[in-house]
Amino acid sequence: MSFVIIQNCSKGNNSGMEGGKQKFKKETVSALLKMLDKINPHVANFRIARDRFNIVKEEANFHMRIISNRETDDRVYNLPSVAEVVALIPGDFDDNLDKRDIVLQMKSGKLRRIHECHVSYLALQYPLLFPKGEDGYKLGIKKTPTKTSKGKKKQEDVSMRQWFDYRLQERKDEKHILLCSKRLLQQFIVDAFTMIESNRLRFIKKNQTKLRSTNKQAVQDASDAGGNDLSNKGKSVIIPPSFSGGPAYMQQNYLDAMGTCKHFGFPDLFITFTCNPKWPEITRFVKERKLNAEDRPDIICRIYKMKLDNLMDDITKNHIFGKTKSGTTLFHIFIHIFHEF
Amino acid sequence: MFDSDYHDEGEANHTCVHCGAIFWYGERLNRRRKSANSVYTGCCMQGQIVLPMLKESPKYMWWLFTSDHPDAKNFRANVIPYNMLFSFTSLGGKVDRSVKKGRGPSMFALQGENYHLIRALKPKPGDYAKFQQLYMMDTDNEVDNLIEVMR
Numbered sequence: 001m002s003f004v005i006i007q008n009c010s011k012g013n014n015s016g017m018e019g020g021k022q023k024f025k026k027e028t029v030s031a032l033l034k035m036l037d038k039i040n041p042h043v044a045n046f047r048i049a050r051d052r053f054n055i056v057k058e059e060a061n062f063h064m065r066i067i068s069n070r071e072t073d074d075r076v077y078n079l080p081s082v083a084e085v086v087a088l089i090p091g092d093f094d095d096n097l098d099k100r101d102i103v104l105q106m107k108s109g110k111l112r113r114i115h116e117c118h119v120s121y122l123a124l125q126y127p128l129l130f131p132k133g134e135d136g137y138k139l140g141i142k143k144t145p146t147k148t149s150k151g152k153k154k155q156e157d158v159s160m161r162q163w164f165d166y167r168l169q170e171r172k173d174e175k176h177i178l179l180c181s182k183r184l185l186q187q188f189i190v191d192a193f194t195m196i197e198s199n200r201l202r203f204i205k206k207n208q209t210k211l212r213s214t215n216k217q218a219v220q221d222a223s224d225a226g227g228n229d230l231s232n233k234g235k236s237v238i239i240p241p242s243f244s245g246g247p248a249y250m251q252q253n254y255l256d257a258m259g260t261c262k263h264f265g266f267p268d269l270f271i272t273f274t275c276n277p278k279w280p281e282i283t284r285f286v287k288e289r290k291l292n293a294e295d296r297p298d299i300i301c302r303i304y305k306m307k308l309d310n311l312m313d314d315i316t317k318n319h320i321f322g323k324t325k326s327g328t329t330l331f332h333i334f335i336h337i338f339h340e341f
Numbered sequence: 342m343f344d345s346d347y348h349d350e351g352e353a354n355h356t357c358v359h360c361g362a363i364f365w366y367g368e369r370l371n372r373r374r375k376s377a378n379s380v381y382t383g384c385c386m387q388g389q390i391v392l393p394m395l396k397e398s399p400k401y402m403w404w405l406f407t408s409d410h411p412d413a414k415n416f417r418a419n420v421i422p423y424n425m426l427f428s429f430t431s432l433g434g435k436v437d438r439s440v441k442k443g444r445g446p447s448m449f450a451l452q453g454e455n456y457h458l459i460r461a462l463k464p465k466p467g468d469y470a471k472f473q474q475l476y477m478m479d480t481d482n483e484v485d486n487l488i489e490v491m492r
Contacts, residue, residue, distance in 0.1 A: 035402075124459070131398065167392070184424055187421055
């Protein structure tokens with residue numbers, strides 16, 4: 001998926017005008033507000049909180065808790081009711097509750113960070129995509145056992161990546177605005193990517209002993225021994241090569257590439273395969289939905305993957321260059337042609 | 342050896358039997374085989390993941406995203422600021438603005454760790470209400486307040 005979103009948002013732009021055009025239309029804003037007032041459970045709760053404060057005035061000491069886990073079956077329900085999402089509690093908060101809950105104090109200058117596994121994480125950030133406060137990912141959604149999965153010892157819970165995989169598919173009987181939301185979809189996808197990434201990084205950080213990082217650390221120290229002594233400064237987190245995009249991952253791929261070169265000699269061809277958003281499949285698909293190619297980065301990636309697979313098939317199975325040995329990364333292919341002398 | 346015509350992947354007219362997601366034929370599992378009931382992955386792990394379908398979005402949202410009315414067009418051009426206007430939380434990542442807007446799709450990159458932040462129920466004395474705090478303000482001039490904050 002793309003790391004880049006396209007946006008001409010200008011929150012820092014103080015004029016509120018852009019190129020002489022009014023950025024916000026008053027009618028649209030008030031209509032949207034009316035809509036959210038009617039159907040959004042979070043808006044409703046803030047309204048309730050406001051009314052409560054207005055009655056008891058400033059002396060009141062309340063805190064508000066946006067609840068992160070609900071008892072409903074998450075495979076069936078995803079629309080929370082007003083009473084389910086928030087609790088208003090008098091007094092200061094105590095610590096013996098779910099640490100993922102969002103606790104809002106009356107007045108405190110500090111910004112609070114929200115845990116990605118909070119069920120309303122997405123609904124709070126994208127009220128226009130999820131106007132009814134639809135549930136996002138949460139921990140402990142169970143997988144349904146099927147024929148293919150039986151007997152295999154696998155993870156029982158749906159992971160965050162799998163959750164987004166499921167959500168970002170187009171289905172004929174699902175009439176949701178998400179995949180038509182253009183730039184908002186792009187922001188959503190980037191946000192989703194960072195959610196998954198920080199979730200995985202947190203796992204790595206918390207599971208350093210399982211990852212046998214102590215051994216790795218010793219090796220690292222030995223290899224760095226010539227340099228400055230940094231080993232006693234703080235506690236470092238080792239990111240294993242299984243983390244895509246991390247330094248160890250890059251190192252491993254680089255060494256693999258060099259290894260093949262050592263074995264087969266230098267490659268005869270080095271192909272960089274790029275994507276053209278004007279490919280007829282993409283054009284047809286987005287035109288049918290009255291969108292532009294950049295509004296559906298998921299489709300671009302999928303068509304690209306199909307084309308790349310086709311190219312690899314042509315080279316490795318149909319032997320268009322003759323007998324070859326080839327390796328591929330995301331965009332680069334290197335090919336060794338076996339010359340018959 | 343191989344035909345020089347453009348190899349067209351056709352339309353996305355195949356569906357996953359489990360969850361109904363649409364796929365191109367070229368995306369099937371086991372590409373070498375040509376079978377009528379092909380298997381697709383990348384959506385629900387062949388039926389293992391079952392989540393509730395998203396309910397239909399309000400008609401007004403559909404209108405905003407599909408209509409040719411100037412208001413709807415204005416909304417689509419500024420959809421991210423519009424969303425920010427109503428959101429309860431703010432994005433914590435570092436926004437890379439080094440690429441200038443020009444011809445073609447302008448690029449926007451997010452750097453560093455990303456997270457969402459939420460504020461206290463009421464703003465500090467002398468501070469403006471932001472994000473979810475706006476929902477705690479008085480209703481009389483709410484629309485004006487909302488727009489004012491984004492200026």
